[in-house]
Amino acid sequence: MHKGNGDSLVRAQALAAQEAARLLRNASTDEKNAALLAMATALDEHKGVILEANAKDVAGAEAKGISGALIDRLTLNEARLKSAANGLREVVALPDPVGETIAMTRRPNGLEVGRVRVPLGVIGIIYEARPNVTVDAAGLCLKSGNAVILRGGSEAIHSNVAIVHVMTKALEGSGLPKTAIQIIESTDRVATLELMQQSDLIDVLIPRGGRGLIRTIRENATVPIIETGEGNCHIYVDYNAPLDMARDIVINAKCQRPGVCNAVETLLVHKDLAPRFLPVVGPELLERGVLLKGCDESRKILSGLEVATEEDWETEYLDLALAIRIVDNLEVALTHIETYSTGHSEAILTNDYTNAKIFQEKVDAAAVYVNASTRFTDGQQFGLGAEIGISTQKLHARGPMGLNELTSTKFVIAGNGQIRA
Amino acid sequence: MHKGNGDSLVRAQALAAQEAARLLRNASTDEKNAALLAMATALDEHKGVILEANAKDVAGAEAKGISGALIDRLTLNEARLKSAANGLREVVALPDPVGETIAMTRRPNGLEVGRVRVPLGVIGIIYEARPNVTVDAAGLCLKSGNAVILRGGSEAIHSNVAIVHVMTKALEGSGLPKTAIQIIESTDRVATLELMQQSDLIDVLIPRGGRGLIRTIRENATVPIIETGEGNCHIYVDYNAPLDMARDIVINAKCQRPGVCNAVETLLVHKDLAPRFLPVVGPELLERGVLLKGCDESRKILSGLEVATEEDWETEYLDLALAIRIVDNLEVALTHIETYSTGHSEAILTNDYTNAKIFQEKVDAAAVYVNASTRFTDGQQFGLGAEIGISTQKLHARGPMGLNELTSTKFVIAGNGQIRA
Numbered sequence: 001m002h003k004g005n006g007d008s009l010v011r012a013q014a015l016a017a018q019e020a021a022r023l024l025r026n027a028s029t030d031e032k033n034a035a036l037l038a039m040a041t042a043l044d045e046h047k048g049v050i051l052e053a054n055a056k057d058v059a060g061a062e063a064k065g066i067s068g069a070l071i072d073r074l075t076l077n078e079a080r081l082k083s084a085a086n087g088l089r090e091v092v093a094l095p096d097p098v099g100e101t102i103a104m105t106r107r108p109n110g111l112e113v114g115r116v117r118v119p120l121g122v123i124g125i126i127y128e129a130r131p132n133v134t135v136d137a138a139g140l141c142l143k144s145g146n147a148v149i150l151r152g153g154s155e156a157i158h159s160n161v162a163i164v165h166v167m168t169k170a171l172e173g174s175g176l177p178k179t180a181i182q183i184i185e186s187t188d189r190v191a192t193l194e195l196m197q198q199s200d201l202i203d204v205l206i207p208r209g210g211r212g213l214i215r216t217i218r219e220n221a222t223v224p225i226i227e228t229g230e231g232n233c234h235i236y237v238d239y240n241a242p243l244d245m246a247r248d249i250v251i252n253a254k255c256q257r258p259g260v261c262n263a264v265e266t267l268l269v270h271k272d273l274a275p276r277f278l279p280v281v282g283p284e285l286l287e288r289g290v291l292l293k294g295c296d297e298s299r300k301i302l303s304g305l306e307v308a309t310e311e312d313w314e315t316e317y318l319d320l321a322l323a324i325r326i327v328d329n330l331e332v333a334l335t336h337i338e339t340y341s342t343g344h345s346e347a348i349l350t351n352d353y354t355n356a357k358i359f360q361e362k363v364d365a366a367a368v369y370v371n372a373s374t375r376f377t378d379g380q381q382f383g384l385g386a387e388i389g390i391s392t393q394k395l396h397a398r399g400p401m402g403l404n405e406l407t408s409t410k411f412v413i414a415g416n417g418q419i420r421a
Numbered sequence: 422m423h424k425g426n427g428d429s430l431v432r433a434q435a436l437a438a439q440e441a442a443r444l445l446r447n448a449s450t451d452e453k454n455a456a457l458l459a460m461a462t463a464l465d466e467h468k469g470v471i472l473e474a475n476a477k478d479v480a481g482a483e484a485k486g487i488s489g490a491l492i493d494r495l496t497l498n499e500a501r502l503k504s505a506a507n508g509l510r511e512v513v514a515l516p517d518p519v520g521e522t523i524a525m526t527r528r529p530n531g532l533e534v535g536r537v538r539v540p541l542g543v544i545g546i547i548y549e550a551r552p553n554v555t556v557d558a559a560g561l562c563l564k565s566g567n568a569v570i571l572r573g574g575s576e577a578i579h580s581n582v583a584i585v586h587v588m589t590k591a592l593e594g595s596g597l598p599k600t601a602i603q604i605i606e607s608t609d610r611v612a613t614l615e616l617m618q619q620s621d622l623i624d625v626l627i628p629r630g631g632r633g634l635i636r637t638i639r640e641n642a643t644v645p646i647i648e649t650g651e652g653n654c655h656i657y658v659d660y661n662a663p664l665d666m667a668r669d670i671v672i673n674a675k676c677q678r679p680g681v682c683n684a685v686e687t688l689l690v691h692k693d694l695a696p697r698f699l700p701v702v703g704p705e706l707l708e709r710g711v712l713l714k715g716c717d718e719s720r721k722i723l724s725g726l727e728v729a730t731e732e733d734w735e736t737e738y739l740d741l742a743l744a745i746r747i748v749d750n751l752e753v754a755l756t757h758i759e760t761y762s763t764g765h766s767e768a769i770l771t772n773d774y775t776n777a778k779i780f781q782e783k784v785d786a787a788a789v790y791v792n793a794s795t796r797f798t799d800g801q802q803f804g805l806g807a808e809i810g811i812s813t814q815k816l817h818a819r820g821p822m823g824l825n826e827l828t829s830t831k832f833v834i835a836g837n838g839q840i841r842a
Contacts, residue, residue, distance in 0.1 A: 022785075367833075371838055395541070408815035414791050416666075
C-alpha cells in the first residue's frame with residue numbers, strides 16, 4: 001500500500017469509483033446517452049435548488065471579501081445553468097470514442113492484432129471556483145466511459161454538491177451506477193492530498209487552475225497527471241505581414257476574452273514593420289483599455305507605453321495588458337518564444353512562405369498558428385467537440401482534450417493457436 | 422524552482438539534454454539514420470574496450486556474491502554486442518515518426534487544423550542490470566528525435582559508461598549533439614532522485630525494472646512516468662477449447678521464456694474440461710521442470726501439485742512455476758483476472774464465439790488474446806518495430822511502446838486572417 005491510501009472517505013470514494021468504472025466501461029452508447037439526457041433534464045427541473053445553493057456560495061464568497069472576477073465565475077443564473085444542461089445534450093451528439101478500432105493488422109503468422117479505444121477508468125478532476133465545470137467534466141467523463149471524482153473549489157462547494165446530487169439521481173434512474181460521478185464534499189485540503197495519492201485506484205488526475213494549484217499537485221501526486229492551462233502566448237508580426245490582418249488578429253487575440261489561457265500576452269514585431277504597424281495597432285489597443293508595456297525601441301515609436309521588464313516577458317496577464325517587443329528578425333523572435341513560452345499557443349503573422357514554415361517547425365507548443373488568432377485553441381474550434389481542458393504537457397495529450405483524450409487503448413489479438421518460436 | 426532542482430551534475434546533464442533536444446527535434450531522418458549507423462559501426466569497432474569494461478562489472482558482481490540469472494543478464498560477449506549493434510541498424514530501417522501528419526481538417530471558417538507528430542523532448546530511462554538496454558534505448562530515443570538520459574543499474578556501470586562513450590563519439594562525428602545521449606555516471610541513489618525531480622527539463626521517465634524500482638519512482642518522481650513491465654498473466658481454458666491447441670499454447674506461454682513479463686503465471690481451467698485437459702498438459706509441464714501449484718479441485722485430478730495459496734494468485738513467478746485453478750465458468754475466470762491481473766497480457770482459449778467476445782471486451786489489460794500465446798506481447802511481434810518497454814498503465818501508451826509512443830503531437834494551424842467571433 002502506498003502512503004495516503006488509508007481508510008479515509010476519499011479512499012472509499014475511489015474504491016466505489018473503480019467499481020463504477022468496471023460497469024461503465026461496458027455500457028453501450030445508448031445507455032450513456034440516455035443517462036446524459038436524463039442529467040440534462042434533471043438540471044433543468046431542479047434549477048431552483050441549485051441556484052439556492054449557489055446563492056449561499058456567492059454570499060459566503062462576498063462575506064470573505066472575494067473579488068469581482070472570481071464572484072462572476074462562481075455565480076450561476078438560469079441562463080448559465082441552462083447552458084450547462086445544453087452542454088450535456090451536445091455531448092450526447094458527439095461520437096462515442098469507446099470501442100473504436102484505431103488500427104488492425106494481420107501479422108505474418110496470421111495473428112490479427114487490433115487496437116481498440118477503451119476508457120481510462122477513474123479520472124480525478126481538481127478545479128477552482130466555476131460550478132459549470134462540474135457539469136461539463138461529469139458529462140465528458142461519462143460519455144467516454146470513465147468514472148469521475150470531482151474536487152471543486154471550496155468557494156463553490158454548495159453549488160457543486162447540489163449539482164452532483166441532481167445529476168447522480170438522474171444517473172441512478174437511468175440504470176448506470178450513481179458512483180460514476182462523485183464529489184469530494186469535504187473542503188479540507190487533506191482530502192485533496194488523499195485524492196492525489198490513490199495511484200492504485202485512480203488512472204489520471206486533471207488539474208484545471210492556476211500555476212500554484214498545478215505545482216502543488218505535480219509535487220504531491222502519485223497518480224499520473226495531465227497539466228493544463230497556463231498560456232503565456234505570443235504573436236510574432238513578421239516584416240511583411242499585411243497590416244490590416246495583423247491589426248485585427250492582435251486585437252482579437254488580446255481583447256476578445258482577455259481572461260483565458262489562449263489570449264495573447266506578448267507581441268513581437270519585426271523592426272522593419274514596427275514603425276508602420278505599431279501606430280496602427282497601438283491606439284486601437286489603448287482605446288479598448290489595454291495596458292501596453294514595451295521595450296525601448298517600441299517606446300520610441302509609440303507613446304503611452306510603460307516600460308516592459310523581464311517580469312513582463314514571463315507574465316501571463318490574463319487581463320487587458322500586453323507586452324510589446326521589437327525584434328531584429330525571426331531568429332530573435334524564436335529565441336524569445338523558446339525562452340518564455342509555456343508551450344500553449346504561438347502565432348506568426350507573415351506573408352513569407354519560408355518564415356511561416358520555419359515558425360511552424362521550430363516552435364515547440366501545443367498549437368502553432370500562421371495568420372490566425374491564438375484564441376482558436378479550443379476543442380470546439382478545432383473540431384474535437386467539447387473539451388475537458390487544454391494540456392500543456394507532451395505526454396498522453398497535448399492541446400485541447402476532447403473525448404478521445406479521455407481514453408486509452410488495448411490490443412485485442414485473435415489467433416488460431418499461434419505460439420511463439 | 423522545485424525541490425531537487427539544484428546545481429547538481431544531474432541538473433547540468435538535464436539542461437544539456439534539453440539543449441540537445443532542441444537541435445534534435447529538427448534533425449532530418451537522414452541525419453539521424455547516419456548517426457545510428459555510425460554508432461553501430463563504432464560499437465563493432467570498439468568491442469574490445471566495451472567487453473573489458475563489462476568483464477570488470479561481472480567480476481565485481483561475482484565478488485558481491487550476486488546470483489546466476491543476474492550475472493547472465495549483466496554479461497556481454499561478442500555475439501550479444503553484435504546483436505545490440507545490429508539492433509541500431511534495424512532502427513534505421515524503421516519509419517521516422519517525427520513530422521507525420523496524423524490528422525488534418527478544414528474548419529467551417531477555413532482554418533486548416535493539422536496534428537503532427539513531434540518528439541517528446543527529453544526522456545529519462547531508469548533500468549536495471551542489462552547493458553544491451555543502454556544501446557536499445559539510445560537508438561530508439563535518437564530515431565524519435567528525443568534526447569535521453571540513461572540511468573542503468575550500478576552493477577553495469579563500467580559497461581554502460583563505455584558503451585555511451587563509444588556511441589557519443591560516433592554521434593559527435595556525425596554532426597548531432599553528443600549530449601543527445603547521456604549517462605549518469607554516479608551510482609549514488611541521490612542522483613536517481615535528482616533525475617526524477619527535473620520536471621521542468623525532462624518530459625518523461627520510463628522505469629524498466631521490478632516492482633520495487635517502479636514504486637520508488639512513482640512515489641518520488643515529479644517528472645511524469647510510464648510504468649512498464651509487471652505481468653501477472655493468465656490463460657483461461659474454456660469448456661470447449663481444443664485440447665491440443667490449449668496444451669501447445671500453455672506450454673509455450675510458460676516454458677518458452679519463463680523469465681519475461683508476458684509469460685503466463687496462472688492457468689484457469691473450466692471445470693468441465695479440467696478432467697480431460699489437466700492430464701494432458703500437467704505431465705508435459707512437469708517434464709519441462711515446471712513447479713505446479715493448484716487449487717483443491719485441480720489437485721484431485723493431477724498428482725504432483727503443491728497447494729496454491731492466495732500468495733500464488735498474486736505472484737509473478739518469472740520462473741518455471743505455474744498456479745492452476747479450476748473455475749466453474751467464464752464469470753469466475755473474469756473475476757479472478759480482475760482481482761489479480763496486473764493489466765499486462767490475458768488470454769482465453771475457446772471455441773465459443775460469445776465467450777471469446779465477452780472475454781475480449783471485459784478484460785481490462787494491455788493485450789487481450791483469443792487462442793494465442795501471451796508471449797506475443799512485444800513490439801516486434803505486434804508489428805511496431807523495436808520496443809522501449811511494455812506499458813502497463815493507461816496514460817499515453819499501453820502495451821508495447823515503439824517509436825510512435827516516444828512522440829507527442831502538436832497542432833499546426835494555417836489561416837488567412839481568421840479571428841474568433
